[in-house]
């Protein structure tokens with residue numbers, strides 16, 4: 332029964348349509364793609380992007396064939412990725428509802444632009460970083476075209492990005508798209524410990540495990556501490572004795588009077 336191939340999947344898992352694969356991969360910074368052909372610039376939000384080569388630096392974007400941007404990039408063979416920050420949240424969503432063949436979106440949204448270094452498409456102000464690309468390959472895949480872009484120039488605002496994304500003041504943070512009209516931004520950075528070259532992997536893993544156990548013990552102790560406080564509050568008459576209520580909620584759950592919601596182990600099965 333310990334063979335991972337015959338072990339049944341845990342019961343709490345749910346099946347989802349295959350299209351969910353794309354949404355599971357969301358969460359990276361959303362970009363506004365600017366492109367330009369015959370003196371007319373366009374902009375569209377895009378979440379499907381990825382790095383594809385470090386030497387030379389290349390990235391890829393998936394643009395649906397129905398998009399006006401697809402036409403523009405097909406002709407101009409270049410594009411720019413602009414990384415919008417928190418103040419552009421509503422603009423990003425709105426720009427995704429308009430088609431550049433019918434309306435000049437940059438003008439309509441009164442987006443300020445500045446000059447590119449290597450391409451012709453404009454760069455958008457109020458963004459945190461910019462990547463200028465020329466197309467080296469266009470691969471039609473289903474209803475999208477994957478444009479592979481050679482990176483020609485990169486600029487960043489150091490308030491948002493030093494050698495990685497920074498968690499600075501809210502208005503400087505990049506927007507991350509979660510699907511629908513939901514976005515997020517980074518709120519905390521946690522750093523993993525780097526193993527030393529001489530460290531034996533068995534010892535390191537044993538240490539990590541011990542640390543995890545310590546953290547679990549810590550959490551348990553904190554919970555017990557909170558329950559002790561609650562017990563004392565009841566004894567001193569500053570809180571209601573909720574023994575009866577506890578039973579009504581569920582045998583494994585307790586009422587947290589402090590916050591008015593149920594605490595305890597999540598229900599199983």
Ligand SMILES: Cc1cc2nc3c(=O)[nH]c(=O)nc-3n(C[C@H](O)[C@H](O)[C@H](O)COP(=O)(O)O)c2cc1C
Nearest residue numbers: 375376377378379394395398399400427429430431
């Ligand atoms: C947050 C967000 C992310 C999007 N990501 C993509 C994407 O990765 N690829 C794509 O083809 N369309 C994407 N879209 C949809 C296009 O931005 C939208 O259809 C836009 O109106 C196209 O503009 P255009 O016709 O002027 O090129 C996205 C929309 C939003 C709001």
